[in-house]
Amino acid sequence: MGAKKPALHFVRRQVARILRQVLAGNTQHRALASIKSLVYKPSIVAKKATLALICNTLKYLPVIKDIVHSVGLLQGRKNKGQDELFYVLTHDLLFEQEILPSGKEEIFVLSRKAALRAAFVRLMMKKNVTEIDGLLPPETRQIQSYIPRYVRVNTLQMTVDEALEKLEELGSKASCIPAHVLCPDLDWEVLDACASPGNKTVHLAALMKGKGRVTACELHRKRLQVLQDTVKRAGANNIQVKHQDFLKLDPNASDYSKVRAILLDPSCSGSGTTVQRMDHLLPVANGQSFVFSVFQRIDRLASFQKAALCHALSFPAVERVVYSTCSVNQRENEDVIQSVLEHARSHKFKLGTVLPDWPHRGLPVFDGAQHLLRTDALRDKTDGFFVALFVRERSQTFEQQRKRKSSEIEERKTKRKKKKQKKLN
Numbered sequence: 001m002g003a004k005k006p007a008l009h010f011v012r013r014q015v016a017r018i019l020r021q022v023l024a025g026n027t028q029h030r031a032l033a034s035i036k037s038l039v040y041k042p043s044i045v046a047k048k049a050t051l052a053l054i055c056n057t058l059k060y061l062p063v064i065k066d067i068v069h070s071v072g073l074l075q076g077r078k079n080k081g082q083d084e085l086f087y088v089l090t091h092d093l094l095f096e097q098e099i100l101p102s103g104k105e106e107i108f109v110l111s112r113k114a115a116l117r118a119a120f121v122r123l124m125m126k127k128n129v130t131e132i133d134g135l136l137p138p139e140t141r142q143i144q145s146y147i148p149r150y151v152r153v154n155t156l157q158m159t160v161d162e163a164l165e166k167l168e169e170l171g172s173k174a175s176c177i178p179a180h181v182l183c184p185d186l187d188w189e190v191l192d193a194c195a196s197p198g199n200k201t202v203h204l205a206a207l208m209k210g211k212g213r214v215t216a217c218e219l220h221r222k223r224l225q226v227l228q229d230t231v232k233r234a235g236a237n238n239i240q241v242k243h244q245d246f247l248k249l250d251p252n253a254s255d256y257s258k259v260r261a262i263l264l265d266p267s268c269s270g271s272g273t274t275v276q277r278m279d280h281l282l283p284v285a286n287g288q289s290f291v292f293s294v295f296q297r298i299d300r301l302a303s304f305q306k307a308a309l310c311h312a313l314s315f316p317a318v319e320r321v322v323y324s325t326c327s328v329n330q331r332e333n334e335d336v337i338q339s340v341l342e343h344a345r346s347h348k349f350k351l352g353t354v355l356p357d358w359p360h361r362g363l364p365v366f367d368g369a370q371h372l373l374r375t376d377a378l379r380d381k382t383d384g385f386f387v388a389l390f391v392r393e394r395s396q397t398f399e400q401q402r403k404r405k406s407s408e409i410e411e412r413k414t415k416r417k418k419k420k421q422k423k424l425n
């Protein structure tokens with residue numbers, strides 16, 4: 001029996017298989033899956049190491065290919081299906097660490113070590129750079145350094161101050177706009193229409209300090225389990241989870257006729273999350289069929305989004321409805337809002353201004369789009385996001401609550417400043 005192979009030996013082969021799927025350019029697949037979704041499949045082991053290696057290999061792939069081809073590493077090799085493994089091995093040899101001769105591919109790459117390293121140095125000299133990242137296109141460098149990590153504190157488990165104290169050294173920032181904008185009263189009945197995995201559900205429950213009731217609907221059974229797990233982990237006891245098609249809920253049934261606020265975060269294309277999903281590392285899509293299938297999908301999503309929003313606006317006691325997507329497409333955002341305006345007016349709803357101080361507003365495609373909020377990955381250092389708020393005209397509570405909330409936030413800031421000052425003294 002041979003010696004035990006190091007874990008990295010298997011991780012590299014796993015990464016090579018994922019890389020092959022990504023580079024194969026299966027358009028249907030590329031439209032639906034992100035790098036993360038491939039890595040988080042149950043069959044993948046050592047997910048963290050795999051994700052890190054696939055991302056880094058993709059990031060440097062043009063450089064690696066340049067070097068591999070300049071030394072003719074793949075020429076004359078019989079097994080053409082292994083190009084990706086050689087890219088991964090070249091990555092590790094040049095940018096990470098020495099590779100061990102744990103397999104015949106490793107042995108082959110090690111036999112060309114001197115030529116590969118010389119080609120690497122030549123490329124750096126040709127491009128007149130002294131660091132590896134100098135070889136990357138400027139957009140990749142910008143994106144890599146741009147997006148910070150955001151967190152929301154589960155106030156059912158610890159206070160914001162406690163969390164801030166722990167996170168202070170990291171300089172973290174919390175934002176979870178839709179639940180914050182819905183701003184329900186503590187004793188309200190609230191509906192999270194499309195809830196799984198449940199991040200906004202538990203945020204709502206926390207904002208309501210465990211009081212009132214949040215009913216969370218989820219259509220898909222598998223995702224229902226994820227939602228239940230999130231709720232359990234959050235320790236929230238004011239959430240009722242339902243396996244339910246939101247479109248089929250009867251707004252006048254006794255269970256729902258008292259609902260005062262609805263958070264609608266429906267299925268969307270997710271086009272705003274492409275930076276954090278690392279889609280910029282994927283090869284550029286080409287071909288008519290890819291573009292066409294994306295448009296078809298967005299149309300289908302927009303029809304569902306419109307139907308769900310109209311349904312939300314038809315609940316008799318509802319005072320506030322928040323609609324949000326992590327899409328940057330006008331078709332799923334401003335167009336959906338514009339298409340329901342008449343229906344909204346007939347139910348006495350008007351658009352409320354979402355976070356009035358936020359600088360980036362809806363695209364100016366209709367009168368009123370300035371009430372809508374957009375975020376943008378590069379401008380705002382977060383996912384691309386869209387939020388709209390509908391307020392029933394008879395409701396007087398919005399302004400009062402907003403004022404109360406912002407004075408609470410100011411109070412907390414002042415307290416933190418004082419505490420910090422005290423520590424410094």
Ligand SMILES: C[S@@+](CC[C@H](N)C(=O)[O-])C[C@H]1O[C@@H](n2cnc3c(N)ncnc32)[C@H](O)[C@@H]1O
Nearest residue numbers: 194196197198199200218219245246265266267
């Ligand atoms: C964008 S995700 C919601 C994310 C969630 N708000 C969060 O922050 O964690 C949309 C969810 O709506 C579910 N969904 C889609 N159509 C639905 C319907 N007709 N009724 C209820 N849930 C639905 C999807 O299965 C998916 O889990």
